Amino acid sequence: MPCYALLLEYDGAPFVGWQRQESGLSVQQVLEEAAARLNGGALPLVSAAGRTDAGVHAEGQVAQVTLVAALPPERVREALNFHTRPHPVAVLGAAVVDAAWSARFSAIGRAYRYRILNRRARPALDAGRVWHIQRPLDAAAMHAxxxxxxxxxxxxxxxxxxxxxxxxxxxxxxxxxxxxxxxVVIVAEARSFLHHQVRNMVGTLVEVGLGRRPASWPRAVLDGGDRTRAGQTAPAEGLSLTGVRYDPPIAWA
Amino acid sequence: MPCYALLLEYDGAPFVGWQRQESGLSVQQVLEEAAARLNGGALPLVSAAGRTDAGVHAEGQVAQVTLVAALPPERVREALNFHTRPHPVAVLGAAVVDAAWSARFSAIGRAYRYRILNRRARPALDAGRVWHIQRPLDAAAMHAxxxxxxxxxxxxxxxxxxxxxxxxxxxxxxxxxxxxxxxVVIVAEARSFLHHQVRNMVGTLVEVGLGRRPASWPRAVLDGGDRTRAGQTAPAEGLSLTGVRYDPPIAWA
Structure with a gap:
């Protein structure tokens, strides 16, 4: 049966996260139910490179699905975009992949972006897309x-x-x-991340940005190995999975 | 009585537009009701540099209000941000202005940005913020x-x-x-614009971008002076009022 890779964009706000849960609608469920419409009604498994948490967005998530019928990838993309409506999930690209290929385990790099709106006024246009911090952040100290x-x-x-x-x-x-x-924008790249790693690093860097801790502190927290010494977990809404890399790269249709 | 200028950001989606109307909630009403809380309950008039249509956003709208009590502009900004909640309207700045100053008539320049998302897949993250056009646009021809x-x-x-x-x-x-x-992003600047002028120019330029009309056509439409010959009015949701200029510039608190 043919396997497809899918390049996805979604707004994390209305979802319980990537993964199916009893407690509410997940991105996975929306895609699996859409894919069932191309699959004679049988619900296929759709699995992703990164299981984003509730409220986390994606601009370049990659997922995979196996369908019973061989369809051109353009047709898979267009049909999934039709059947995922009106949910804020869009299929930006699709590609035929080998059965041995895994969206999760074949990935050699993942990139996230975290956005902080650093001003007095709360966000009107970017509500749900940023962490709002009113006190001025020293971005240079955070970078160091x-x-x-x-x-x-x-x-x-x-x-x-x-x-x-x-x-x-x-x-x-x-x-x-x-x-x-x-x-203040934080970009993080690694082959893979631990659960909440980006949000915990961001919360820790913010302590430096606010001047509460010296620039040497996050490294000391890392060396200490104790989660209770780190900063708060930054809110989900500022985070977006911006891309996943593979070798060879996927040629999206 | 002291007069204040206000620098505003808002999401146009939930509003009938800037101006008060019987048919629904306007940005003006939200601000006037918030300002009444600083004004002993009396509803002051809040008037704006640009009366944006339903669905049009603002990142740099300027408005004015006269209050009975003299308050520091920081206090006006913070209090309005408190009382406009939970509506997506934020006061980015406030300043004391002369009674003769007018947000609308003292403006010497207005800037708008129009965003077109030009790809096959519908927007997931930017739904309500862009005009989605699937067929490829020739931005260079549109610019010419x-x-x-x-x-x-x-x-x-x-x-x-x-x-x-x-x-x-x-x-x-x-x-x-x-x-x-x-x-594809269109930036328009003028001292002032006619009603729907930016959206009608964008709709006309899109005809060129799609290759349906030559690059000389929008000028021919202008010279003809006949609205029925121009392109469609581009949807409101792609438009944002990004800034209003004054001389001297306003020093926002």
Missing amino acids: AAQGLLGRHDFSAFRAAACQAKSPLRTLDRLDVSRLGEE | AAQGLLGRHDFSAFRAAACQAKSPLRTLDRLDVSRLGEE
Whole structure:
């Protein structure tokens, strides 16, 4: 049976997260029910590179699905976009992939972006898309602190209690903090991340940005390995999965 | 009584537009009811530089209000942000202005941005913020065509039937079309615009972008002066009032 990779954009706000749950509608359920319409009614499994939490957005999530009938990828993309309506989930691309290919395990890189709106007034246009912090953040100090987290480490200090990964070892390739006008934007890249790792790193860097902790502190938290010493978990709504890399890259239709 | 200028951001989606109407909630009503809370309960008039239509957003609208009590502008800003909740209206700044100053008539420049999402898949994250056009647009041809509209002209061909301006003469200072990845962005600047002028110019430029009309056509429409010959009125949701200029500039608190 033919396997397809899917490139996805979604607004995380109305969902309980990527993964199916009894408690509400998930992105996975929306896609599986749409894919069933192309599959003679049988519900196929749709699995993703990153199981985003409730409220987390995606601009470049990658998922996979196996269908009973061979369809051109353009047709899969268009039909899924039709059947996912009116939910805020869009299929930006589709591609035929090998049965051995895995959206999750074949990924060699994941990129996230975290947006902080740093001004007095609450967001009107970007409500639900940013973490609103009123007190001024020192983005340069946050960036300097972030560089201390790069490389291969035991990231237990930034790991959620519920994290199911076997190993807390991860290699952080990029953690850039920059100011764009009223926004402070954090970009994180790694082969993979622990559960809540990006949000916990952001919450810790914000302590530095507010001047409550020195720029050396996030590295000390990392070395301590104790989650209770890190900053708060940054809210889900500021986070977006912006891309997943594969080798060879996927040629999206 | 002290007069204040207000710098505003709002999401146009839930409103009938800037102006009060019987048919639903307006941005003006939200602000007037919030301002009444600082005004001993008396409803003050809040008037704006641009009376945006239903669905049109603002990132830099300017409005004015006169209150009975003299308050520091920071206090006006914070209190209005408190009392406008939970509506998507934010006061980014406030300033004390002279009683002779008018948000509308003292403005020497207005800037709008129109966003088109030009890809196959419908918007998931930018739903309600963009005009979705699936067929590829030639942004360079649109930009070339737009340059033919610059300068002082009778813009009757791009004017809404309901437009109440005394004269159809306007001076268009800037009309730039550029592609940013999947988006085509149009930036328009003038001292003032006729009702629907930006949306009608965008709808006309899109005809060029789709290859249905040559780049010389929008200027021919302008010269013809006949609204029925122009393109469609582009949807409100892609439009945002990004800024209003004054001389001297306002020092926002």
